[in-house]
Amino acid sequence: MTTLTSPARTARQELAGFQGRLIGPDDADFDARRAVYNAMIDRRPGLIARCAGPDDVAMAVGFAREHGLLLAVRGGGHNGAGLGTCDEGVVIDLSQFKDVEVDPQARTVRVGGGCTWAEVDRATNAHGLATPSGIISTTGVGGLTLGGGLGHLSRKCGLAIDNLLEADLVLASGERVRASADEHPDLYWAIRGGGGNFGVVTSFLFRLHDVADVFGGPTFWPVEQAAEVLSVYREFLPGAPRELNGFFAFHTVPPAPPFPEEIHLRQVCGIVWCHVGTEEAATRDMAPLLDAVPEPLMHGVQTMPHPALQSAFDGLYPAGHQWYWRADFVNTIPDAAVDIHARFGATMPTMQSTMHMYPIDGAVHDVEASDTAWSYRDATWGSVFAGVDPAPANVGAIRRWSVDYHEALHPYSAGGAYVNMMMDEGQERVRASYRGNYDRLARVKSEYDPGNLFRVNQNIQPAA
Ligand SMILES: Cc1cc2nc3c(=O)[nH]c(=O)nc-3n(C[C@H](O)[C@H](O)[C@H](O)COP(=O)(O)OP(=O)(O)OC[C@H]3O[C@@H](n4cnc5c(N)ncnc54)[C@H](O)[C@@H]3O)c2cc1C
Numbered sequence: 018m019t020t021l022t023s024p025a026r027t028a029r030q031e032l033a034g035f036q037g038r039l040i041g042p043d044d045a046d047f048d049a050r051r052a053v054y055n056a057m058i059d060r061r062p063g064l065i066a067r068c069a070g071p072d073d074v075a076m077a078v079g080f081a082r083e084h085g086l087l088l089a090v091r092g093g094g095h096n097g098a099g100l101g102t103c104d105e106g107v108v109i110d111l112s113q114f115k116d117v118e119v120d121p122q123a124r125t126v127r128v129g130g131g132c133t134w135a136e137v138d139r140a141t142n143a144h145g146l147a148t149p150s151g152i153i154s155t156t157g158v159g160g161l162t163l164g165g166g167l168g169h170l171s172r173k174c175g176l177a178i179d180n181l182l183e184a185d186l187v188l189a190s191g192e193r194v195r196a197s198a199d200e201h202p203d204l205y206w207a208i209r210g211g212g213g214n215f216g217v218v219t220s221f222l223f224r225l226h227d228v229a230d231v232f233g234g235p236t237f238w239p240v241e242q243a244a245e246v247l248s249v250y251r252e253f254l255p256g257a258p259r260e261l262n263g264f265f266a267f268h269t270v271p272p273a274p275p276f277p278e279e280i281h282l283r284q285v286c287g288i289v290w291c292h293v294g295t296e297e298a299a300t301r302d303m304a305p306l307l308d309a310v311p312e313p314l315m316h317g318v319q320t321m322p323h324p325a326l327q328s329a330f331d332g333l334y335p336a337g338h339q340w341y342w343r344a345d346f347v348n349t350i351p352d353a354a355v356d357i358h359a360r361f362g363a364t365m366p367t368m369q370s371t372m373h374m375y376p377i378d379g380a381v382h383d384v385e386a387s388d389t390a391w392s393y394r395d396a397t398w399g400s401v402f403a404g405v406d407p408a409p410a411n412v413g414a415i416r417r418w419s420v421d422y423h424e425a426l427h428p429y430s431a432g433g434a435y436v437n438m439m440m441d442e443g444q445e446r447v448r449a450s451y452r453g454n455y456d457r458l459a460r461v462k463s464e465y466d467p468g469n470l471f472r473v474n475q476n477i478q479p480a481a
Contacts, residue, residue, distance in 0.1 A: 024063030058099030093157015164437030172379030210391030343423035345430035
């Protein structure tokens with residue numbers, strides 16, 4: 018093991034045959050290439066290995082291992098905690114891994130490890146098909162999937178990992194393997210929720226569902242009515258048909274179309290709907306909630322292509338904002354928790370700050386807690402408290418709001434959190450988020466990455 022003064026310069030000498038680009042601090046585009054989605058994360062890697070294919074990935078993995086360098090893997094670069102980059106070490110940049118191949122007969126899609134969901138959704142929608150992902154189309158397939166994948170289609174089709182059929186990986190040893198139910202089943206189990214702990218995924222194969230158009234969009238009420246709406250929502254949603262997803266949220270109405278001018282910049286609580294079915298069925302399925310709450314400020318639902326709903330938030334949350342978030346899994350929402358939500362919803366510090374409460378039931382509950390690494394199959398919601406703002410000067414305020422909101426509600430939570438929505442919160446928090454699956458994950462880790470080369474993630478430490 019050697020310490021390098023310039024990993025990029027050494028890599029250019031040692032990695033003959035590397036087909037992509039080896040980018041270092043001396044390159045003109047270094048700052049552009051090292052930037053990640055969350056502008057609070059300002060890291061300076063020693064080398065960004067922009068890989069052109071799996072052989073490049075194996076070379077970059079070997080280079081980091083041989084020189085004892087910290088190694089980060091960057092899929093979409095969206096991770097809130099900045100886990101797609103690192104200081105001084107090597108970043109494997111997968112942004113060239115953009116292949117998307119839909120097989121409409123087999124109803125599968127093969128996806129390069131550096132794709133964003135926008136690229137996948139566009140390709141599958143052309144065949145009237147979709148696989149479940151999240152709620153923003155600029156997010157990377159890599160990180161979102163490996164951590165679980167919670168979004169608009171979860172109740173109907175399960176998590177992203179519940180539709181992951183196989184993955185091709187480069188391991189810490191440099192070996193290339195396929196993980197599926199038949200090949201390396203222990204690895205296949207671990208990557209479905211265990212994050213980037215086990216290797217670099219160069220391609221994913223997902224199952225597709227008949228989802229072309231959806232009926233969806235937001236319904237907003239004044240934030241002052243949050244307690245009333247949330248009290249109805251908490252009873253309604255778990256009993257609603259699986260075709261209907263609706264996450265509860267706090268937002269400030271953006272001052273732009275399609276929102277009516279009279280509610281621009283108004284703080285609201287809302288439900289963002291996604292119904293996989295006809296307008297008639299959606300209207301019927303939403304009615305028990307809408308009939309039981311006050312008249313909304315806006316009921317902005319309509320039929321639209323699935324990718325349109327998936328990208329509806331993209332404009333509000335471009336890359337380059339400051340993000341600080343905390344999260345928790347939730348089983349039930351007692352009255353005391355409703356009151357806390359109402360209090361913090363009314364004190365959002367900035368226009369983009371938000372709270373989302375994503376349903377975790379329906380098809381997500383069809384899978385047992387030990388069937389995949391994602392252990393919180395019995396939770397009912399995953400909540401995230403996100404402080405967001407373009408201005409670095411507001412970091413203190415957004416961080417404080419997120420932490421205070423989380424700490425006030427944590428006693429009413431199920432204990433752990435969705436790893437994809439955590440910051441750097443320590444080992445105990447990671448353990449709590451995997452519960453009974455942690456020890457098995459640690460054993461799989463010790464088999465595939467005994468030296469913990471892949472540790473820029475919500476880390477699972479190899480079993481002794
Ligand atoms: C605006 C926004 C909206 C979001 N919405 C949702 C949502 O609706 N649902 C949801 O479930 N999550 C959501 N997330 C969270 C998201 O899932 C995580 O931030 C995730 O880590 C992003 O993946 P990425 O590939 O873009 O991240 P990166 O920063 O590139 O990577 C994150 C982690 O994943 C690992 N990783 C990424 N790709 C690979 C790969 N190919 N092989 C091995 N390891 C890899 C990295 O090593 C790193 O540890 C959202 C995040 C943001 C910022």
